[in-house]
Amino acid sequence: MPLGRQPSSRPTSRPVNINNTPLPPRIFNIPQPIQNPHHEIKEEETSSHNFNNENPLPNNPNNSQATTPTMTPITRKTMRNRAPREIIEYAEGDIDLTHLNDPTNGLLRDHAPPPQANYATIEEAQISLRNWARTHGVVYTIFKTWWRPHETGRRPYRLTYGCNRGRKRSARGNSIRKSTSGARCECPMKFQLRAEDITDPANSRWIVEHLDNRASVVHNHPPEKDPYQHVTYRKEQLTPEVSSVLLEEYAKGGAVGALKRLKERFGDIRLKPKDVYNHWEQHQRTRKEREAEGETVVDEGLAADEGEQFWW
Numbered sequence: 001m002p003l004g005r006q007p008s009s010r011p012t013s014r015p016v017n018i019n020n021t022p023l024p025p026r027i028f029n030i031p032q033p034i035q036n037p038h039h040e041i042k043e044e045e046t047s048s049h050n051f052n053n054e055n056p057l058p059n060n061p062n063n064s065q066a067t068t069p070t071m072t073p074i075t076r077k078t079m080r081n082r083a084p085r086e087i088i089e090y091a092e093g094d095i096d097l098t099h100l101n102d103p104t105n106g107l108l109r110d111h112a113p114p115p116q117a118n119y120a121t122i123e124e125a126q127i128s129l130r131n132w133a134r135t136h137g138v139v140y141t142i143f144k145t146w147w148r149p150h151e152t153g154r155r156p157y158r159l160t161y162g163c164n165r166g167r168k169r170s171a172r173g174n175s176i177r178k179s180t181s182g183a184r185c186e187c188p189m190k191f192q193l194r195a196e197d198i199t200d201p202a203n204s205r206w207i208v209e210h211l212d213n214r215a216s217v218v219h220n221h222p223p224e225k226d227p228y229q230h231v232t233y234r235k236e237q238l239t240p241e242v243s244s245v246l247l248e249e250y251a252k253g254g255a256v257g258a259l260k261r262l263k264e265r266f267g268d269i270r271l272k273p274k275d276v277y278n279h280w281e282q283h284q285r286t287r288k289e290r291e292a293e294g295e296t297v298v299d300e301g302l303a304a305d306e307g308e309q310f311w312w
Contacts, residue, residue, distance in 0.1 A: 084221060087116050088210045090217075101222050105185055110225065113216045114138055114191060114206050122156070125193055129161070137223030139164040139232050158194045159200040159305065160238045163187040163219060164232070191216040228270040237269060238279060250280045 025062040029303040114132050119125035133140045143166070146158040166187040174214060192210055197204035210216035227233045238246075249258035262269045262276075 044133050055264040083193055088212075088216075092306070094214075095217060096148060103222060105221050108188075108218050108220050109222070110214075110217050111138065111189070111219045113210060114140075114208055116210055118196075119206045119208075122193070122195070122201070125208065129208070134227045134233055137225060137227055138219070139230050141166075148198065150202060155201045156195075157204075158192060160190060160192050162190040164222060164230075165191060168191070184223055187219050187221060189217070189219045232276065234270050234272065234275055237271060240273075242266060242269070243279065244284075247280060250276060255280070 041204060060065050095110045095112065097110055097112070099107065099113065112130055117125075119128065129140055140161045141164040142159050142163045143159040145156045147154045148157045165183065165185050166189065168186055192209045192211065194209055195201035195204040196209050197203065213230060213260070226232060246258050246262060249261040252258075253261075255273040258276050259269070259271060259273055262271065
């Protein structure tokens with residue numbers, strides 16, 4: 001076998017003819033890109049420019065006839081007070097309280113709506129609305145708030161209130177729970193509390209406005225005959241003094257013992273054992289958070305949180 005490199009059995013990259021000799025490479029005529037004559041700088045154009053400012057170009061800053069772009073200042077749209085909503089007047093018979101106490105949940109029936117009154121401050125309006133709701137066996141809660149910047153942060157200028165049973169009930173498996181005073185049943189009742197001067201809501205008067213289509217009258221559940229069936233009104237009894245005694249007695253005898261001691265000392269206490277337990281748990285969570293931040297915690301009364309009903 002002769003030494004040296006053996007011919008490869010693989011085909012060559014170049015084609016061969018019948019005599020097994022390589023063919024000459026094929027030459028392809030690749031078209032060259034056509035140059036745009038408009039992109040060429042013509043000699044007559046460059047020669048016509050005078051760089052001694054005798055005939056300045058349009059973009060030359062020394063040209064007094066050159067136009068300079070002007071910046072239009074961006075102006076923010078200012079808030080304006082809209083015309084107040086007309087007071088909805090209900091004629092005799094428009095509000096039918098015949099089926100008010102019908103126990104059927106889901107049945108649409110009329111309730112007495114809150115008065116369309118004018119108040120000096122938002123605090124006065126909210127206290128009046130809460131007292132009205134307590135008297136009529138319902139709870140009003142804030143569904144939506146419109147805010148406006150203020151020196152101390154921000155202030156609301158309009159709030160949409162509704163029945164606390166207005167949102168959709170969350171599903172919890174397939175179990176059937178009995179209906180309670182706070183159970184959500186998609187109640188459609190809503191109304192608005194609005195500042196007269198939305199540009200300065202901190203110093204404005206506030207108006208209660210009803211919505212169209214009797215949306216501020218119709219509920220789909222009966223009112224509670226005992227307002228303290230609502231946890232919102234039971235928590236109002238958790239004053240700092242009551243809270244201090246509750247925390248002290250809970251550590252000794254639990255929720256039932258603490259509730260018994262509260263009734264002996266303060267008389268008409270409408271709290272339930274679960275309210276006592278929840279208040280104790282809230283106090284423990286607050287205590288741990290403060291200790292984690294390095295604060296010195298003193299056991300004292302913890303007032304009820306009213307943040308769900310009031311905007312502050």
